[in-house]
Amino acid sequence: MKERASLSDGAAVERVLAGDTECYGVLVERYRSRYARYAASLCGDADAAADALQEAFVRAFDSLTTCRDPNKFGSWFARILTNQCHNMRTRTRTHVALDELDVAGSDGADAQLTSDEIGNAIGKALEALTREQREAFVLKHIEGYSYAEMADILDAEVDALKMRVYRAREVVKEQLRDFA
Amino acid sequence: MSNDNQMNADVHQILDGERAEDGDTHAQAAAAQFQNAVDGYAAGLNVPGREVDWAVMKVIRARQGKMRSFGWWSWLVQPRMVQLRPALAAAAVLTAVGLGVSLRQATLSNVPGVTDETPVVLVRFELPAPGAQRVSLAGSFNGWNPLEHRMAVSPATGLWTITLPLPSGEHQYLFVVDGEQWVPDPLAHAQVDDGFGTTNSVIVVGPRGVVRS
Numbered sequence: 001m002k003e004r005a006s007l008s009d010g011a012a013v014e015r016v017l018a019g020d021t022e023c024y025g026v027l028v029e030r031y032r033s034r035y036a037r038y039a040a041s042l043c044g045d046a047d048a049a050a051d052a053l054q055e056a057f058v059r060a061f062d063s064l065t066t067c068r069d070p071n072k073f074g075s076w077f078a079r080i081l082t083n084q085c086h087n088m089r090t091r092t093r094t095h096v097a098l099d100e101l102d103v104a105g106s107d108g109a110d111a112q113l114t115s116d117e118i119g120n121a122i123g124k125a126l127e128a129l130t131r132e133q134r135e136a137f138v139l140k141h142i143e144g145y146s147y148a149e150m151a152d153i154l155d156a157e158v159d160a161l162k163m164r165v166y167r168a169r170e171v172v173k174e175q176l177r178d179f180a
Numbered sequence: 181m182s183n184d185n186q187m188n189a190d191v192h193q194i195l196d197g198e199r200a201e202d203g204d205t206h207a208q209a210a211a212a213q214f215q216n217a218v219d220g221y222a223a224g225l226n227v228p229g230r231e232v233d234w235a236v237m238k239v240i241r242a243r244q245g246k247m248r249s250f251g252w253w254s255w256l257v258q259p260r261m262v263q264l265r266p267a268l269a270a271a272a273v274l275t276a277v278g279l280g281v282s283l284r285q286a287t288l289s290n291v292p293g294v295t296d297e298t299p300v301v302l303v304r305f306e307l308p309a310p311g312a313q314r315v316s317l318a319g320s321f322n323g324w325n326p327l328e329h330r331m332a333v334s335p336a337t338g339l340w341t342i343t344l345p346l347p348s349g350e351h352q353y354l355f356v357v358d359g360e361q362w363v364p365d366p367l368a369h370a371q372v373d374d375g376f377g378t379t380n381s382v383i384v385v386g387p388r389g390v391v392r393s
Contacts, residue, residue, distance in 0.1 A: 028236050028237065036227040046228055050359050053232045057236040122217065141218045172214075
């Protein structure tokens, strides 16, 4: 297993395709740990994220032959996972309009938010974003990806991603009114 | 367009990494405060753990086990890397289309008892699990996908149930409790070893109902 764990993505994919199914476990562990927080942020809770991850890994296994560059398995998998997270969110939630949210409290813009309230406010703000804004914001500000890396995962132009993140920040900022 | 709640353009640029420190301490502080708030949110998230790894491999191993039982058929359905030249690919597509039509005709007209409207029987599955948060049914009839058939619970009894239309034949299945525990049906008539150290429950469905469960 240690020998498998040190395999590159490309080598692991090739071994799976050659019949070494257990080698897929290396990729699962590697990318579950890398994308668990991303999935939880997109889905809104850990249970839905676990379901999305599981479904995404099984789908990725089923269509592994379509992974054109096995060395970029991570980016390819992230695209599958992103779609699964959005599907899971659609199944379990309804879109929340921003003006329906009540997270900043009734004390107005000057109220000081506690850390729990800040977390709650950001979570609710994420719910109000479009799917494109949410995935871009999460990759940028929670996962810390560069715009070039985001473009690879989300298959979008850097300028478009900057605009999505810009708008998403404004929505989050709206919920955190005592930030400049 | 702008209002008091809008973020300063300088703050956006700092957050995008496009503006070096240039002495605008107010914008830098605002950007840091924003990112700190997001970091705090991220740190408080509950994230899935190793149970996902186990569940994924369970599904994949179960599928592989089923493919082994299909013998040569598994060669056709197992993922593998192939390379085709364009001319050969076109010939392969034409051959596959012709073969598909032939197989469909054979399937529908030459095999006794198999028609477009193969009869199914409604089968109710039950699992008493009062402490579970969610239970689903995975089996040979849904590719061992634990997400496809989620069971409903009676809050009063803690009994999880689902009713599925199943075609005649033998089906293997397990209950998946809270997404991580794969549990055999304690009421099943038969249990079989799946070849990976786990026991699957078995149900046999006939044209007129459940033969054995």
